[in-house]
Amino acid sequence: MKIRKAQEKDIPQLLSLLTEIARYHYERRPDVFLGSGIKYTAELLKEMIVSADSPIFVAVNEKDEVLGYAMVQIKIRTDHPVLAPYRILYLDDLCVDEKARKLGIGSQLMAFLKTFAVSERCSRIELNVWEFPDSALHFYEENGFQTQRRELEFWL
Numbered sequence: 227m228k229i230r231k232a233q234e235k236d237i238p239q240l241l242s243l244l245t246e247i248a249r250y251h252y253e254r255r256p257d258v259f260l261g262s263g264i265k266y267t268a269e270l271l272k273e274m275i276v277s278a279d280s281p282i283f284v285a286v287n288e289k290d291e292v293l294g295y296a297m298v299q300i301k302i303r304t305d306h307p308v309l310a311p312y313r314i315l316y317l318d319d320l321c322v323d324e325k326a327r328k329l330g331i332g333s334q335l336m337a338f339l340k341t342f343a344v345s346e347r348c349s350r351i352e353l354n355v356w357e358f359p360d361s362a363l364h365f366y367e368e369n370g371f372q373t374q375r376r377e378l379e380f381w382l
């Protein structure tokens with residue numbers, strides 16, 4: 227397994243994993259997520275692949291097939307009336323193919339992102355995660371993440 231920047235040839239596999247993720251969220255929160263559609267189109271993925279600020283990294287096997295991906299954004303805040311300036315790495319999306327889970331690939335992607343974030347002079351990595359019973363929260367905690375804040379809801 228190795229981790230590299232995504233290339234155009236990876237787009238079909240990225241779209242397939244994005245579809246998997248969209249279904250995963252829809253099955254758990256159909257009130258929030260639409261059953262149709264995915265987060266990024268092929269066109270948007272093409273742009274992200276060449277972008278310096280929102281790169282996509284993929285974990286690939288020996289046949290160079292995508293086993294998982296991490297989509298990140300470098301976020302910079304300089305001028306806010308209340309919030310301190312920051313430069314962070316935002317983990318926008320992470321997925322490992324269902325058939326390749328629990329083999330350490332997600333953790334290896336995370337270790338890669340930590341090194342990348344340091345090399346980009348980011349002070350921390352941020353992300354948000356749903357509170358599903360089988361959510362990735364435990365995975366993130368295993369990888370050293372702590373809860374920063376909570377988003378609450380009251381059902382009517």
Ligand SMILES: CC(C)(COP(=O)(O)OP(=O)(O)OC[C@H]1O[C@@H](n2cnc3c(N)ncnc32)[C@H](O)[C@@H]1OP(=O)(O)O)[C@@H](O)C(=O)NCCC(=O)NCCS
Binds near residue numbers: 368
């Ligand atoms: C979350 C995800 C990326 C983890 O990838 P992975 O390659 O399976 O993770 P690893 O094999 O490196 O697992 C590391 C640890 O996290 C645990 N873990 C992984 N996924 C978990 C999950 N969904 N629930 C609970 N624990 C999980 C593993 O058991 C392991 O713990 P252990 O060392 O104590 O056994 C993968 O399960 C996935 O793609 N899930 C669906 C998409 C998703 O939820 N993405 C995150 C959106 S916020």
